Amino acid sequence: MTPSSVALNLALSFAGLAALCLAMDRHHRAILSGAPSRLRAQALRWTGWAGILASFAAAVVTSDWNFGPVQWLGSLTGAALLLVGLVSYRPGWIRPAAFLALPLAAAAALLA
Amino acid sequence: MRNGFRQSMAWLHTWAGLVTGWVMFAVFVSGTATYYRTDISLWMRPELHAGAVDPVQAAERGVAYLKERAPKAVSWFVSVPQEDRPVIGVYWLDTLESPISQAMLDVETGAPTTARATQGGDFLYRFHYQLQMMPLVGRWIVGLCAMVLLVALISGIVTHRRIFADFFTFRRDRSAQRGWLDAHNVTGVLALPFHLMITYTGIVTLGFMFMPWGITTAYKGDGMTFYVEGAQSPSWRPAAGRAGAAQPLAPLIARAQAEVSEPLEMVIVHNPGDANATVVVVFEEPKGLAHHHPQIAFDAVSGAVVERLPAMKPAAHVFTSFLGLHEAHFAGPALRVLFFLCGLMGSATIATGLVLWSVARQPKRGAAPGFGLRLVQGLNIGTILGLPIGIAAFFLANRLLPVALDHRATWEGAVFFGAWLLAALLPLARPHPRAWREMGLLAASLFLAVPVVSAITTHRGFDFLWFDAAMVGLAAVLGFGAHKVSGYTGARPAAAAQSQNKLARA
Numbered sequence: 001m002t003p004s005s006v007a008l009n010l011a012l013s014f015a016g017l018a019a020l021c022l023a024m025d026r027h028h029r030a031i032l033s034g035a036p037s038r039l040r041a042q043a044l045r046w047t048g049w050a051g052i053l054a055s056f057a058a059a060v061v062t063s064d065w066n067f068g069p070v071q072w073l074g075s076l077t078g079a080a081l082l083l084v085g086l087v088s089y090r091p092g093w094i095r096p097a098a099f100l101a102l103p104l105a106a107a108a109a110l111l112a
Numbered sequence: 113m114r115n116g117f118r119q120s121m122a123w124l125h126t127w128a129g130l131v132t133g134w135v136m137f138a139v140f141v142s143g144t145a146t147y148y149r150t151d152i153s154l155w156m157r158p159e160l161h162a163g164a165v166d167p168v169q170a171a172e173r174g175v176a177y178l179k180e181r182a183p184k185a186v187s188w189f190v191s192v193p194q195e196d197r198p199v200i201g202v203y204w205l206d207t208l209e210s211p212i213s214q215a216m217l218d219v220e221t222g223a224p225t226t227a228r229a230t231q232g233g234d235f236l237y238r239f240h241y242q243l244q245m246m247p248l249v250g251r252w253i254v255g256l257c258a259m260v261l262l263v264a265l266i267s268g269i270v271t272h273r274r275i276f277a278d279f280f281t282f283r284r285d286r287s288a289q290r291g292w293l294d295a296h297n298v299t300g301v302l303a304l305p306f307h308l309m310i311t312y313t314g315i316v317t318l319g320f321m322f323m324p325w326g327i328t329t330a331y332k333g334d335g336m337t338f339y340v341e342g343a344q345s346p347s348w349r350p351a352a353g354r355a356g357a358a359q360p361l362a363p364l365i366a367r368a369q370a371e372v373s374e375p376l377e378m379v380i381v382h383n384p385g386d387a388n389a390t391v392v393v394v395f396e397e398p399k400g401l402a403h404h405h406p407q408i409a410f411d412a413v414s415g416a417v418v419e420r421l422p423a424m425k426p427a428a429h430v431f432t433s434f435l436g437l438h439e440a441h442f443a444g445p446a447l448r449v450l451f452f453l454c455g456l457m458g459s460a461t462i463a464t465g466l467v468l469w470s471v472a473r474q475p476k477r478g479a480a481p482g483f484g485l486r487l488v489q490g491l492n493i494g495t496i497l498g499l500p501i502g503i504a505a506f507f508l509a510n511r512l513l514p515v516a517l518d519h520r521a522t523w524e525g526a527v528f529f530g531a532w533l534l535a536a537l538l539p540l541a542r543p544h545p546r547a548w549r550e551m552g553l554l555a556a557s558l559f560l561a562v563p564v565v566s567a568i569t570t571h572r573g574f575d576f577l578w579f580d581a582a583m584v585g586l587a588a589v590l591g592f593g594a595h596k597v598s599g600y601t602g603a604r605p606a607a608a609a610q611s612q613n614k615l616a617r618a
Contacts, residue, residue, distance in 0.1 A: 002444065002446070003444070003445060003446040005446075006444075006446035006447055006450070007446070017280075021279075021280045024279075024280070026281070027280060027281075066399070066400055066401055066442075067401070067442060067447070070401070070437070070447070071447055071450075073305045073306070074306070074447060074450035074451065074454065075450065076302075076305075077302050077303045077305070077306060077450065077453070077454055077457070078450050078453055080279075080280070080302040081298075081302055081303075081453065081457070083280060084280055084281075084282050084298050084302065085282075087280050087281070087282070088282040088283075088284060
């Protein structure tokens with residue numbers, strides 16, 4: 001439940017949710033260009049769920065079964081709120097932010 | 113079910129949400145603030161400085177004060193200073209039925225503190241579950257509204273069926289109603305696990321008040337035994353009726369500390385001065401979700417251990433975990449921010465839902481709004497902006513009321529309600545969309561004024577940087593909201609009016 005473990009959680013949740021968001025036609029059109037191919041959408045969807053699962057695993061490993069699930073759900077809410085804000089006001093930032101989240105997660109993991 | 117399941121649920125969601133919305137908004141906002149109750153209390157007593165204290169010495173000072181102040185009380189409670197609460201809190205019960213009395217003692221001297229009289233964060237905390245009414249009435253109202261809110265939450269999941277298709281969507285560039293609906297869905301859905309958890313566990317905390325009959329029947333009215341068997345408190349030892357000389361406190365605490373690794377939290381003395389007096393040493397919660405404090409009870413006269421609080425049975429463990437989840441005492445600073453954010457989102461879900469009701473019923477251009485709509489509009493603005501205005505005024509009153517004022521703590525509460533009432537009445541005299549803007553700007557300026565006034569009236573430098581930052585943040589949110597709202601609650605353009613039916617079903 002240390003700040004770095006919450007940061008790790010937020011970063012992984014954000015990356016995962018961003019991929020899930022991009023897997024949807026409407027958002028892919030708005031954020032990148034055109035609808036994603038079926039293969040691409042599927043890859044994004046798998047990546048997204050993998051990110052969310054990784055976030056859950058990270059929460060349980062760093063904060064135990066006691067607080068891990070609570071922290072995981074909280075981080076999903078926080079990350080999703082940021083993502084919706086970006087989709088609506090700064091869609092161009094989403095792809096760089098999702099890529100930036102990965103090294104941030106790695107850095108937080110080293111500290112956690 | 114004339115119109116099918118989803119329509120029935122939509123009806124239920126609309127009306128369950130509307131009738132409880134105002135109360136639950138107040139409960140959500142004050143509850144969200146309560147995540148920072150100790151920080152608010154610290155800010156509201158700027159005379160106090162945090163510092164290292166020997167907890168045992170503090171407990172002795174508290175007991176010494178109570179010996180003087182309330183020698184005939186049935187129970188004394190001394191809470192030792194914490195890093196975020198640098199006072200000795202003493203509480204006592206004159207009889208088992210009497211209300212609890214309390215005082216705050218200076219850590220160094222053990223005399224009543226010279227810090228200004230204030231209810232601190234406890235004001236918002238108590239308001240959260242009893243609305244500053246007679247305790248039982250307030251709790252019943254909050255509890256009943258929470259139950260209806262749970263109904264509104266679940267029917268809402270059914271009603272807004274596109275929540276997954278629209279999961280990441282907030283269309284602020286379409287019609288006003290679409291914007292409000294998306295805002296309602298986004299804040300509702302993204303924090304849905306929190307909303308369900310907090311509403312359900314909130315009802316659970318009041319569960320024994322709603323349904324006391326199980327305990328009444330099983331324990332023949334002896335509720336105390338229930339809590340003893342549930343490992344919530346050690347058994348009550350009745351007074352012997354004759355005086356007894358108590359052992360010194362420090363060695364008893366030291367023996368308890370040798371058994372428990374958690375920090376000392378509180379020392380309780382039941383039937384002080386009696387031959388059957390009991391000293392209960394209470395420790396902080398061990399790491400875990402459950403709201404459960406280790407406790408060891410001593411016979412105050414012989415010094416023998418009478419009872420160690422046993423491990424909880426599964427049912428008690430589940431119950432105290434629900435309480436723990438609701439109160440989130442376990443949450444460190446980072447996780448606490450997320451809880452706070454979720455609380456704000458819950459408040460926003462309710463607020464946007466209330467506004468949506470009135471926006472969806474906006475009359476055509478030129479037509480006069482009916483009484484129901486005007487009532488809802490008035491209550492909306494009076495609650496959604498009136499309550500924050502009340503809170504900001506409450507903080508300002510803490511800095512501006514004279515420290516020597518009689519009943520100062522009560523006056524702070526009076527300012528809170530007075531400002532809220534004014535803020536609710538004033539907009540009734542103003543044209544509707546403009547009233548939102550004006551009151552929103554007023555609320556924002558009041559929150560901005562808090563750090564300024566505090567800097568002028570106290571000399572704490574940057575000690576409260578986070579509190580000040582939070583005030584500025586709230587001012588920004590309210591100012592931004594006021595700016596947005598004024599553009600979005602006016603009469604709908606004709607094109608948007610046509611799509612209303614479609615939207616109502618989405």
